[in-house]
Amino acid sequence: MLKSRKELDAELGGAARAWLDEALAEAAHDAATEAALRSGASPYASPPWELRYAAAGRHCGQENADSVRSLLLVEARASLLSVTRLYEQGTAAERRAVLLTLHLLDLGGTALPLVEDALRTNDTRLVAAAVGPYAADHLDAHAWRHAVLKCLFTEVPVTAVAQLQSRARGDAELARMLDDFAAERTAAGRPVPEDLRTVLGHARALTAPTGEGGHPADPTAAPAAPAPTEES
Template sequence: MPMSPTNPPLLTRKELDAQLGGAARAWLDEALAEAEHSAAHQDTEQPGGPYAAPSWELRYAAAGRYCGLEHADSVRALLLIEARAALPALTRLYEQGTAAERHAVLLTLHRLDLGPTALPLVEDALRTNDTRLVAAAVGPYGAAHLDPHNWRHAILKCLFTGVPVDAVDGLARRARGDAELARMLGDFAAERIAAGRSVPTDLTRVLELTTPGAAAPTEES
């Protein structure tokens, strides 16, 4: 099923219950109970020792099969939150997961108590050309923790791959008065024109936002 490269809203448990069938709701109940149990009995992982994935991590991978692909992001986000997933588990799920499983990790980072420690996952997503991963990487977590240099390059990545800048959380706030971003956008536009290629409409929009004192929108994108 084609997916738009923007950040979809994650459904709450109540909203999921209203949309899932009885078997899927029962599966979700069991999965969340397992995640809650794991959070309450977290053991320190032994570096280099044998690792057995907790049952909720297996459920994470199976979310689309049991709850439907359209609900998989929301189900996986709930599992991560309920399990109070720490960086080792998130890294494992991201590195070993499918693109859809990685996408859900990125969408949920800002809802977990991680600080900037999960930035390597965001930076990895920004090195891909998967538009859904790029869009998720510039969501709330990336907006909060990417440094100015990497954030500017993330904007260029969106323009290069065709990810709508509407996916960029806090765009107007971070772009306002950013002369370096304006310079980079100008260089990017000049390169496109020299190569006989069109300049993305979103580039002009972002460039206008870099103007010092640009009016803040009523609702930031």
């Protein structure tokens, strides 16, 4: 979870706070340059605050690096050009911070290629960051379903998926895909992840039959055998 500036100030030592103050001031100053980049009016390749972005872990601690980098991106009002450059040229940690911040930037759906790239990797840190609020707001239904399956394949907890319940609710196609995945796991003698049961419960929420006592039936349970008749 990203920390606020107030939370960071409470945790950082004096030297780290001073560095962060300078870095954010520099990012705010460079916001005008970012505006020029967005309009295509400047050939300027890389604003100075991006060097601060890469150095965040060294100056503020790796445990605070995501939050510091996110603050820099927001303060600089980072353009698509900047976030793409930082993602493509960055380490996995630097890429993760970009993904975690996309929903806080004024980019519309233009940064979806970064999310799609992260979802093609098997780096669970990137997959978990990629299925956050930005993906929930901008991925179409087909891509979002595959993002959920990617989490199940890579064992990323589905708690990382933003808006999971609302987007999965009543999604018959997602339920079908999950049924197929569960069948493949069962046929291979492998357990069905509990997270799959959770998502399938959401996907069947509008149509699932109720069990005893009016409670929803187990969405992954096999259909009950028909009751024997007198003739049998």
